[in-house]
Amino acid sequence: MLWAERIKSERHDLASLRQRVTATVANSLQIRLAEVESSRSRQLPTxxxxxxxxxxxxxxxxxxxxxxxxxxxxxxxxxxxxxxxxxxxxxxxxxxxxxxxxxxxxxxxxxxxxxxxxxxxxxxxxxxxxxxxxxxxxxxxxxxxxxxxxGRSEEALSLYERAIGLNRNDALAWFGISYSHATLGHTKDAIAAGHEAIRLNPRDANIGGFFVVMAAAHLYAGNDAQAVEWARRSALEKPDFSVAYSWLVSAAALSGDTATAQSALATFRRLLPQYTVTSFRAEKLCANALCESQRERYYEGLRKAGLPE
Structure with a gap:
């Protein structure tokens, strides 16, 4: 197996470079091992x-x-x-x-x-x-x-920590930790875990989902400009991912970028025409009252942009 990927780093930051190389190789091997396992299964005497x-x-x-x-x-x-x-x-x-x-x-x-x-x-x-x-x-x-x-995010976190114990470089587990912390209102922890997931596997098939959770955590924390950028990255990564546009709508509206909010709203309503503010509220994605209070900003931005109640 030949390795052709390049990883750039400053010469003085060798410790960080070593960690990045190890994580990149581990994640790539995980994909390759799944392919090998599928091939081997045809030869095993099961x-x-x-x-x-x-x-x-x-x-x-x-x-x-x-x-x-x-x-x-x-x-x-x-x-x-x-x-x-x-x-x-x-x-x-x-x-x-x-x-x-x-x-x-x-x-x-x-x-x-x-x-x-x-x-x-x-x-x-x-x-x-x-x-x-x-x-x-x-x-x-x-x-x-x-x-x-x-909404059983505390239990989920315990399981994700178990997954990290088995493989420190499991990007999907770090994403899950980010998501779980966001639903608990732990915005700083959600953002930190999200960065780790993205660092470990910037080419993950679910990278658009990684970006959406980052947008949500920043919006919950009141960082509307950052929320706009993460939501925009998610929409660019996967243009048919409807939920990404809802976060772009809300964050842009709250930050005063009416043009971006209206453009994103038009795309969102084309992809999910039946969805309203009430539809999102009914999903009950938060795991506690702290997250619920933070999530009101999301609904506020959606209303401000013109999504029907």
Missing amino acids: ADLEARDLALQAWSRGQLVRTPQVVVEQRELAQRAIARDANSALAWAALARSYIWDVSHRYLPLRGVTREQWLDRAIEAADRAYNLDANDPRVINARAFALALR
């Missing part, structure tokens, strides 16, 4: 190689693209794997992730279900996975994010 291969396909599906159809395909692959091997922790974790992606990307209207229904299924599948293998970082991350989306 009872059902197809089940293992389906589980690996389900987990990797949606890594780069998470359209509504891709999420459905991930769910179907996971369900096929489980039908062949109900003890596949990875298949249960992949199934949980398919429900998580539907919730986080606001695909629920396409499924004709409620947020609560899909989160119940996500947590049920994630718990099954965790009971089967509590030492797989993929399983831990899936369960932690499902809990965080349900």
Whole structure:
């Protein structure tokens, strides 16, 4: 395996350079090992190689693209794997992730279900996975994010800390820590963890999500200019990520940038025409009263820009 990536650093900052190189190699190897594992599964003398291969396909599906159809395909692959091997922790974790992606990307209207229904299924599948293998970082991350989306962020943080204990360079776990802290109103901790996630894996398939949480944490803290920049980066990274535009709408409106707010609002309403301020409030993303009080600024900005109540 040849290494071709370049990492720039000042000569005097060798300690930081060493840390960055180690983290970059670790994350790249993690992706490569998943590919190798998928290849090896076809050669191992297991009872059902197809089940293992389906589980690996389900987990990797949606890594780069998470359209509504891709999420459905991930769910179907996971369900096929489980039908062949109900003890596949990875298949249960992949199934949980398919429900998580539907919730986080606001695909629920396409499924004709409620947020609560899909989160119940996500947590049920994630718990099954965790009971089967509590030492797989993929399983831990899936369960932690499902809990965080349900508002059980303290529990999620404990799981993410366990994931970090297994792999200090797990960018997805650092993102989860950032998200969980944001839902608890811990803006400084959310921003610090978000920077760590981005530093570890600036090419993560979910980097737009990393940027959105950074925008949210800055807006909660009253740093509207920074919130605008992070939301704008998220929208540029993934132009069809509707929620990024809502943060750009709110932050721009609060900072007095009417033109940006109106442009972002037009895009947001095209992507999620049924959403209102009440729709966002009904999601109940905060885990405590501190976050809820901070989140009022988000709703204030949305109203100021003209999103219907």
